[in-house]
Amino acid sequence: MKTLVLVSHPEYDNSMTEAFLKQCQSDIENVDWVVLDNIQTDFNFDKEQEQQRLSQYDRILFQFPMYWYSAPALMKKYEDDVFTKNFIAFEQEGALKGKEMGIITTLGDPIKDYQVGGREGFSISELLKPYQAIAQRGQMEFLKPFVISQFAYMTDAQKQKLLIDYRSYLTNDNFDSFTSLQKWYIEQLSDLKDSLNDDKKEKMGILIDYLQSNYDQLDELKWEIDLIKKEDDE
Amino acid sequence: MKTLVLVSHPEYDNSMTEAFLKQCQSDIENVDWVVLDNIQTDFNFDKEQEQQRLSQYDRILFQFPMYWYSAPALMKKYEDDVFTKNFIAFEQEGALKGKEMGIITTLGDPIKDYQVGGREGFSISELLKPYQAIAQRGQMEFLKPFVISQFAYMTDAQKQKLLIDYRSYLTNDNFDSFTSLQKWYIEQLSDLKDSLNDDKKEKMGILIDYLQSNYDQLDELKWEIDLIKKEDDE
Numbered sequence: 001m002k003t004l005v006l007v008s009h010p011e012y013d014n015s016m017t018e019a020f021l022k023q024c025q026s027d028i029e030n031v032d033w034v035v036l037d038n039i040q041t042d043f044n045f046d047k048e049q050e051q052q053r054l055s056q057y058d059r060i061l062f063q064f065p066m067y068w069y070s071a072p073a074l075m076k077k078y079e080d081d082v083f084t085k086n087f088i089a090f091e092q093e094g095a096l097k098g099k100e101m102g103i104i105t106t107l108g109d110p111i112k113d114y115q116v117g118g119r120e121g122f123s124i125s126e127l128l129k130p131y132q133a134i135a136q137r138g139q140m141e142f143l144k145p146f147v148i149s150q151f152a153y154m155t156d157a158q159k160q161k162l163l164i165d166y167r168s169y170l171t172n173d174n175f176d177s178f179t180s181l182q183k184w185y186i187e188q189l190s191d192l193k194d195s196l197n198d199d200k201k202e203k204m205g206i207l208i209d210y211l212q213s214n215y216d217q218l219d220e221l222k223w224e225i226d227l228i229k230k231e232d233d234e
Numbered sequence: 235m236k237t238l239v240l241v242s243h244p245e246y247d248n249s250m251t252e253a254f255l256k257q258c259q260s261d262i263e264n265v266d267w268v269v270l271d272n273i274q275t276d277f278n279f280d281k282e283q284e285q286q287r288l289s290q291y292d293r294i295l296f297q298f299p300m301y302w303y304s305a306p307a308l309m310k311k312y313e314d315d316v317f318t319k320n321f322i323a324f325e326q327e328g329a330l331k332g333k334e335m336g337i338i339t340t341l342g343d344p345i346k347d348y349q350v351g352g353r354e355g356f357s358i359s360e361l362l363k364p365y366q367a368i369a370q371r372g373q374m375e376f377l378k379p380f381v382i383s384q385f386a387y388m389t390d391a392q393k394q395k396l397l398i399d400y401r402s403y404l405t406n407d408n409f410d411s412f413t414s415l416q417k418w419y420i421e422q423l424s425d426l427k428d429s430l431n432d433d434k435k436e437k438m439g440i441l442i443d444y445l446q447s448n449y450d451q452l453d454e455l456k457w458e459i460d461l462i463k464k465e466d467d468e
Contacts, residue, residue, distance in 0.1 A: 067310075068313045076305075079301075080307050120371065122370075130302065132356070134302055
């Protein structure tokens with residue numbers, strides 16, 4: 001699976017959050033990180049080039065800080081320039097049909113403000129409807145948004161968790177399912193193991209075996225349940 | 235009441251709809267018509283100048299064609315540049331507090347597509363949440379949006395009605411109430427009367443008198459109902 005992260009941030013070079021997220025994914029081969037400021041000329045995008053770029057990926061992620069309840073203007077300009085009707089929705093066969101679209105958004109205010117009765121009054125799900133509508137129009141799968149709120153106040157442990165969740169959002173086929181997440185952890189740890197010294201490698205090996213047998217048991221259990229259900233149906 | 239119409243349309247000079255709407259309001263003294271393309275420099279706006287402009291109006295209307303389920307990028311840039319947090323929401327006393335905000339949006343597709351199960355899948359009310367959220371944050375009153383769908387296919391009679399409804403949306407204190415609308419029609423006809431020749435003027439006078447007495451009767455009726463309600467409460 002190939003993933004594209006399209007980043008738009010009016011203060012990109014000064015953003016601690018963007019610097020952290022960039023670092024989080026820099027070693028992943030199948031993820032490309034593109035900053036919109038670097039590919040625009042006078043606030044314009046090369047339509048053909050960008051349409052070709054988008055076509056190459058399976059998962060397309062828009063990453064931006066929430067600016068007045070939607071993406072910054074430059075990201076909207078990208079949509080206006082690149083998403084022609086023919087490209088997105090030509091006779092039910094748009095060029096992005098079947099691909100995944102996801103939103104990664106950063107908030108300066110706490111997430112609890114984003115609900116009815118909260119200071120912002122509207123939920124992230126409500127505010128992202130225009131993006132959901134584009135995905136719907138292009139017959140793309142709209143992923144659950146990835147929301148990062150108040151990065152500046154996060155503890156180291158919270159940042160560690162963010163790193164893992166973020167990597168999973170970028171690379172995990174099915175980042176929201178428990179068994180898929182467990183499988184993904186095992187792969188990540190196996191990769192990590194190779195970079196360790198022998199003593200630690202052995203310990204890590206034991207840990208991986210434990211998780212693997214745990215995963216296999218869960219898988220067997222699931223298989224048996226499915227079998228019982230099937231017998232019931234017959 | 236002073237009204238500002240902020241217009242953003244990437245094809246402004248070629249838009250028949252914008253040309254028609256501009257014509258509709260050109261004679262109204264208390265309405266100002268500002269095209270964003272004409273006040274930007276390299277896609278940037280003068281923050282202080284625009285904040286000062288907005289402060290002068292009671293009703294602020296954003297007018298744009300729906301581009302990927304929200305405003306064109308230039309209008310978003312206006313928001314990003316001009317709507318600083320201090321300006322909109324400074325200690326519960328933002329500069330636009332108590333003013334009205336409205337959206338005038340034009341659709342190329344029929345309005346019936348904009349609903350659950352329709353081709354676009356989402357309603358205009360859902361898609362405009364980000365604007366409603368800005369109004370809420372700035373303690374502005376958010377007006378019912380004014381939606382114009384498929385102007386190109388409108389008959390002359392439909393365009394006549396659009397002209398009247400549009401002028402009402404721009405200038406009528408309470409454009410959505412029946413008695414207020416009737417009062418507004420009487421004013422409009424009185425203005426028109428002065429420009430007619432004597433013969434027509436007399437006919438128009440009779441019509442205005444009729445509407446006026448009709449309005450007075452409604453007003454009296456409302457007054458009596460209020461009185462009865464009040465007596466019931468005591």
